[in-house]
Amino acid sequence: xxxxxxxxFCVSWLSAxxxxxxxxxxxxxxxxxxxxxxxxxxxxxxxKLESESLFSEVILPKFSISMMVGPAPGLKKTVDDWGxxxxxxxxxxxxxxxGTEIQALQPLNxxxxxxxxxxxxxxxxxxxxxxxxxxxxxxxxxxxxxYNYLLALEMNRLAMDAQKxxxxxxxxxxxxxxxxxxxxxxxxxxxxxxxxxxxxxGVADAQSGMKQVMLAIRFSLGLAPDETFVSEDSVLVxxxxxxxxxEDVRNLTLTYHPDLKRLQYGLDAKAYQMDLAxxxxxxxxFIMGEFSYVKSWxxxxxxxxxxxxxxxxxxxISGSLGIGLRYRLNFWKDWEKxxxxxxxxxxxxxxxxxxxxxxxxxxxxxxxxxVAMKEKMDALKESLRASDAILKGAxxxxxxxxxxxxxxxxxxTQNVNLKKDYYMAICKYNIxxxxxxxxxxxxxxxxxxxxxx
Numbered sequence: 001x002x003x004x005x006x007x008x009f010c011v012s013w014l015s016a017x018x019x020x021x022x023x024x025x026x027x028x029x030x031x032x033x034x035x036x037x038x039x040x041x042x043x044x045x046x047x048k049l050e051s052e053s054l055f056s057e058v059i060l061p062k063f064s065i066s067m068m069v070g071p072a073p074g075l076k077k078t079v080d081d082w083g084x085x086x087x088x089x090x091x092x093x094x095x096x097x098x099g100t101e102i103q104a105l106q107p108l109n110x111x112x113x114x115x116x117x118x119x120x121x122x123x124x125x126x127x128x129x130x131x132x133x134x135x136x137x138x139x140x141x142x143x144x145x146x147y148n149y150l151l152a153l154e155m156n157r158l159a160m161d162a163q164k165x166x167x168x169x170x171x172x173x174x175x176x177x178x179x180x181x182x183x184x185x186x187x188x189x190x191x192x193x194x195x196x197x198x199x200x201x202g203v204a205d206a207q208s209g210m211k212q213v214m215l216a217i218r219f220s221l222g223l224a225p226d227e228t229f230v231s232e233d234s235v236l237v238x239x240x241x242x243x244x245x246x247e248d249v250r251n252l253t254l255t256y257h258p259d260l261k262r263l264q265y266g267l268d269a270k271a272y273q274m275d276l277a278x279x280x281x282x283x284x285x286f287i288m289g290e291f292s293y294v295k296s297w298x299x300x301x302x303x304x305x306x307x308x309x310x311x312x313x314x315x316x317i318s319g320s321l322g323i324g325l326r327y328r329l330n331f332w333k334d335w336e337k338x339x340x341x342x343x344x345x346x347x348x349x350x351x352x353x354x355x356x357x358x359x360x361x362x363x364x365x366x367x368x369x370x371v372a373m374k375e376k377m378d379a380l381k382e383s384l385r386a387s388d389a390i391l392k393g394a395x396x397x398x399x400x401x402x403x404x405x406x407x408x409x410x411x412x413t414q415n416v417n418l419k420k421d422y423y424m425a426i427c428k429y430n431i432x433x434x435x436x437x438x439x440x441x442x443x444x445x446x447x448x449x450x451x452x453x
């Protein structure tokens with residue numbers, strides 16, 4: 001029973017250390033972990049904070065309250081040189097003093113605020129589309145890791161199988177020589193030994209390729225030292241996404257590509273900035289208010305204590321409210337800003353005329369490359385079928401005549417090379433599909449959902 005529990009514990013520990021993803025979830029995990037994309041998303045949050053600060057600047061940009069407390073002298077009645085009764089300071093009688101002053105300024109440039117808000121919003125959308133474009137490139141990179149991982153698995157299996165087949169043929173030749181079989185010579189054994197280095201090199205290359213791709217995967221997924229990535233797919237096959245038609249490539253590119261959307265948002269932002277520069281040529285109106293209140297409770301001033309708004313040499317209340325106007329006399333400096341904004345808008349508008357066509361042409365170029373890769377993959381598949389038949393025949397002849405080992409090795413080497421080329425063609429085709437989806441401006445999840453619908 002102890003051994004059973006120990007075995008179950010080891011199995012559970014090993015399974016917990018494995019991280020399994022299919023292609024889609026592998027891409028999603030890599031996208032969420034990428035630190036560079038996280039930094040880009042922080043920049044979007046910064047721009048959103050700028051938009052919020054703009055609203056804060058419009059609502060009472062100047063609002064200050066100041067207060068003071070302390071002792072104040074009293075007042076006493078006295079007769080001046082002209083015989084008039086006046087109030088005079090009485091520093092022998094001190095009392096508490098409290099005063100406050102409030103100043104406020106409220107701009108009335110609602111139009112400028114609305115235009116500035118729209119410009120910032122368009123700028124945020126533009127930045128989001130820029131991040132979306134970088135995300136598409138990252139998705140292609142992650143899919144290349146995934147399919148190169150599967151390719152490394154296939155190459156490793158292929159190399160190990162080739163090693164077993166050669167070792168088996170080598171053992172069979174040795175047995176035939178030990179039995180003094182006249183159909184087998186020492187030369188056959190030497191020829192087989194001479195060709196074994198190719199298989200050994202294939203095993204080493206496969207293992208090296210697996211180590212390299214695993215390093216990239218560990219970094220992309222942020223795996224812990226005790227975690228190991230294992231793909232949900234056990235073999236490298238042609239990916240499930242269907243290849244779109246050329247017409248679909250054009251339409252999807254025009255609809256989804258983030259670069260085209262970024263250009264449109266950039267045009268909107270430039271247009272709003274141009275309107276904002278024009279609006280600043282006009283005078284700015286604002287409401288300004290000020291209020292001041294002072295109250296003292298010095299001794300011998302009981303009359304003033306009952307009246308909170310009594311005014312004298314110590315106590316007073318005052319305030320002002322009015323509409324102000326500000327106009328920048330340096331008109332030409334602001335006019336240059338208008339001209340600059342107008343030129344930038346026109347330059348971006350000219351770019352719009354050819355940007356859509358250029359983006360579609362890039363997608364079409366990738367489409368034709370993918371078609372060519374698919375044709376090459378299909379051709380290799382047909383050749384592999386013929387090679388399998390040749391290998392089967394060579395194996396049957398070798399069973400009947402061990403001296404045919406060189407023919408078997410030659411057929412097997414050709415078959416292994418064709419399999420290697422076929423698997424590499426599948427990998428390149430799968431990555432080409434990923435590149436095509438990105439060239440159309442779509443995420444892998446969105447493209448799959450579109451095909452399912």
